[in-house]
Amino acid sequence: MLLPMRRLFMPCALLFLANGLLLAGCSSPNSTAPSAADAVKTATAPPPAFPFGGKVDSLNGIAGHTFGEPLSAFTDLRLLPPTPGVPVGPTRTYTYEGTNGWFGKHRAQVPSQLYTFLDGKFYAFVALGDPTVLRPEATFLLGPGQAQGANQFFWDGAQARAVYAENTMGLGREGRLDVLSKSMEAALAAKQQAQLKADNAQ
Incomplete structure (x- = not known):
């Protein structure tokens, strides 16, 4: 890059x-x-360490909420049931059912909005929906991003990371925006590694 x-x-x-x-x-x-x-x-000054990460770091979450906020700071969330056959880990994922903010007002076009919490703190966000609506909002929130192909963009900052991608779904296309906290990602990886060691020791 x-x-x-x-x-x-x-x-x-x-x-x-x-x-x-x-x-x-x-x-x-x-x-x-x-x-x-x-x-x-x-x-000859070197380029910035995170040339496409300024806005994702500044936002450090999603509009209205920053990473690390407690679950109690959120409203209109419904806990998703665990996936059958998959062990329950340290994260919990909720779907948003409210009408506040941009994502709430565009639920018809972006019906899947998922908030993941690690130890009760906001860790990651995923939105899936109409790319003609979601892609401009992602660019507005995070800037132009680093393109990888025509339909995939990355934003990698010191504190947060995001990716927008489009995939063919049936006869149309679906956009997906992922935003996550890098420090909490590292904390989750450490927890998973510790659990794996504990399981292997038994």
């Missing part, structure tokens, strides 16, 4: 370098114009 970003920055880098040299040659000794060395430093 970094290599295309560097290629994108190369013309700008050359432009900045040329401008710096021209300004240095035409300015007086007392001018505050950046020196050629400063221009080179600016031009």
